[in-house]
Amino acid sequence: MKKINYEFREKLNQTLGGFSHNYCYQCGACVADCPAHRFLPEFNPRAIILQALYGFEEELIGPDSMIWNCTNCYNCYERCPQAVNPIEVIIALKNMCREKGTNPPSVDNIIERVKSSGVTVTKTELVKRRRQELGLPEFEINCSDDLEKIFNK
Amino acid sequence: MQVMPFWGCMIPLKYPQMESAVRYSLTKLEIELVDDSRFSCCPDPIYFKAGDKMRWFTLAARNIAIAEERGLDIITMCSGCTATLCEVNHHLKHDEKLRDKINENLKSIGREYKGSIRVRHLVTMLRDDVGLEKIADSVKYRLENIKIAIHYGCHLLKPSEIMNVEDPLVPKILAELIRVTGATPVNHQEYLMCCGKACQEQQLSLNMSHAVFQSVADSEADCLGLICPTCFDSFDLGQLRVNRNFSKKFEIPVIYYFQLLALAQGASLENVGIKFHKIMPEEFIKRLNTTLVTA
Ligand code: SF4
Numbered sequence: 503m504k505k506i507n508y509e510f511r512e513k514l515n516q517t518l519g520g521f522s523h524n525y526c527y528q529c530g531a532c533v534a535d536c537p538a539h540r541f542l543p544e545f546n547p548r549a550i551i552l553q554a555l556y557g558f559e560e561e562l563i564g565p566d567s568m569i570w571n572c573t574n575c576y577n578c579y580e581r582c583p584q585a586v587n588p589i590e591v592i593i594a595l596k597n598m599c600r601e602k603g604t605n606p607p608s609v610d611n612i613i614e615r616v617k618s619s620g621v622t623v624t625k626t627e628l629v630k631r632r633r634q635e636l637g638l639p640e641f642e643i644n645c646s647d648d649l650e651k652i653f654n655k
Numbered sequence: 656m657q658v659m660p661f662w663g664c665m666i667p668l669k670y671p672q673m674e675s676a677v678r679y680s681l682t683k684l685e686i687e688l689v690d691d692s693r694f695s696c697c698p699d700p701i702y703f704k705a706g707d708k709m710r711w712f713t714l715a716a717r718n719i720a721i722a723e724e725r726g727l728d729i730i731t732m733c734s735g736c737t738a739t740l741c742e743v744n745h746h747l748k749h750d751e752k753l754r755d756k757i758n759e760n761l762k763s764i765g766r767e768y769k770g771s772i773r774v775r776h777l778v779t780m781l782r783d784d785v786g787l788e789k790i791a792d793s794v795k796y797r798l799e800n801i802k803i804a805i806h807y808g809c810h811l812l813k814p815s816e817i818m819n820v821e822d823p824l825v826p827k828i829l830a831e832l833i834r835v836t837g838a839t840p841v842n843h844q845e846y847l848m849c850c851g852k853a854c855q856e857q858q859l860s861l862n863m864s865h866a867v868f869q870s871v872a873d874s875e876a877d878c879l880g881l882i883c884p885t886c887f888d889s890f891d892l893g894q895l896r897v898n899r900n901f902s903k904k905f906e907i908p909v910i911y912y913f914q915l916l917a918l919a920q921g922a923s924l925e926n927v928g929i930k931f932h933k934i935m936p937e938e939f940i941k942r943l944n945t946t947l948v949t950a
């Protein structure tokens with residue numbers, strides 16, 4: 503039988519947005535309007551919060567975790583009568599994945615892009631031409647000094 | 656009226672036609688845009704926030720602090736930027752401990768978050784500060800025979816306690832803004848559905864967009880109207896993917912709200928970059944043209 507992992511729960515409690523999982527009384531109100539659940543029934547925000555209450559580390563932040571299928575729509579945040587904010591708990595868990603190195607590469611890619619260029623989209627010649635054609639000024643980004651300091655802190 | 660436009664990444668670097676349309680519309684409404692090249696990515700509320708929430712707060716606070724230095728409110732034109740900047744602004748205004756922590760991070764770059772400005776999506780600012788009447792007055796060609804299926808997207812309205820726009824279960828804001836252009840907003844089954852962009856599993860994203868396409872196709876709409884470049888990405892370029900995946904032949908033109916408004920105010924199809932859209936059936940262009948000419 504699996505045991506409650508209090509250590510993991512404590513870590514989640516300390517992670518920004520993670521503490522509210524404690525308020526969940528498993529009513530399931532967050533499930534009905536979850537679009538990820540609608541198209542992928544194995545994904546279930548109530549079940550994810552239950553796993554958090556048990557502290558099931560591997561299921562939640564292991565490499566095969568379901569949580570990455572959340573589409574960030576905030577419907578569960580709207581529905582929950584207990585202010586659990588399931589989406590924010592999921593985001594806290596995602597941050598724990600990154601600490602563990604089990605996050606999908608898309609997360610590192612986006613952070614790396616912002617770190618190196620300040621934005622997530624690469625400047626292309628095509629769009630540069632389109633901007634000219636539309637009579638728009640060149641799009642300048644002057645944040646690298648600040649960002650370097652923030653990222654190297 | 657002066658505001659600071661926060662263009663984000665997708666609009667200026669992928670869909671500049673949206674920027675062009677917004678600039679056109681706001682000139683007509685006598686709103687002056689004060690640009691600032693020091694802004695970075697908002698940063699992204701999906702992946703960046705999922706990977707490094709503390710730096711996500713810090714970078715967003717930096718962006719807000721830049722506008723605070725000029726004493727101007729920020730307007731956002733992308734629902735993702737809206738999500739990040741509104742949420743961070745809200746939490747830092749209300750949570751003193753968090754604000755101190757973030758300001759500690761900002762010290763090294765000589766900036767401080769004060770909590771002195773508002774951040775809103777442009778549609779919210781238009782509704783609340785400009786007013787529907789003034790927008791209606793700026794319309795030159797009423798888009799009488801255009802029917803628009805609305806896609807709200809997720810982050811204009813939710814979480815409602817932070818966004819404070821209106822009840823996300825029965826929103827009216829986009830219908831109202833469409834009506835003032837003379838066009839007709841059309842209800843459809845999935846108008847509150849998510850575009851699906853953030854799911855890890857590709858098939859899940861495709862299923863969500865497919866549900867929206869089917870719903871729009873079943874309605875009487877001529878096009879799908881929205882206010883976010885990420886949703887646009889899912890529905891314009893994404894329509895090709897969905898068609899392949901589901902063996903369907905959807906051909907639903909997708910329009911950014913400010914392209915419509917600019918057209919109604921007198922912009923040309925070239926001004927709003929219609930030709931840059933992947934899905935743009937001839938028939939719809941004809942319909943737009945007759946509307947603009949006969950008016
Ligand atoms: S709605 Fe809230 S309380 Fe109910 S199961 Fe979901 S997270 Fe728990």
Ligand code: SF4
Binds near residue numbers: 538547571572
């Ligand atoms: S935010 Fe995620 S978990 Fe919550 S309803 Fe949307 S998809 Fe489901």
